[in-house]
Amino acid sequence: MNDIQEIAMMKHRIAILLIKKQTTETYLESVTGKLNIFESDLIDVDQRVWPMQVQSLMLTHQKSSSAAATASSSTTTAATTMATDKEKKQII
CATH class of the missing domain: 1.20.5 (Single alpha-helices involved in coiled-coils or other helix-helix interfaces)
Structure with missing residues (x-):
């Protein structure tokens, strides 16, 4: 060349x-x-663009985290209820 x-x-x-x-x-x-987007855009759009694999991974992680939190709160509620019932029986 x-x-x-x-x-x-x-x-x-x-x-x-x-x-x-x-x-x-x-x-x-x-x-x-x-x-950075222009101020003249009137549509509120989430600016983060994630590939589908990342979105599904994040949703799976979010669901498992919320399920664990729900199970933990259910266990705590059950323990509190049992303790309250014992206290009521002791008072009677």
Whole structure:
């Protein structure tokens, strides 16, 4: 290849790398919720964009956490009820 073609190819590769860098930065800002949007947008939209695999993983984790919390609170409620019943019987 001649020098002009090599220079053109190098400029093209640099442009591609810059586009990839900008895309990656925008994606990371979007995921972390730091993406700046214009004030003129009137629609309130969640700015975080997550891949489907991450969304399903987060939902599964959230469900298991809430199920564990529900089970823990049920156990605590049952223990409190039993203690209250014992106290009532002792008073009578």
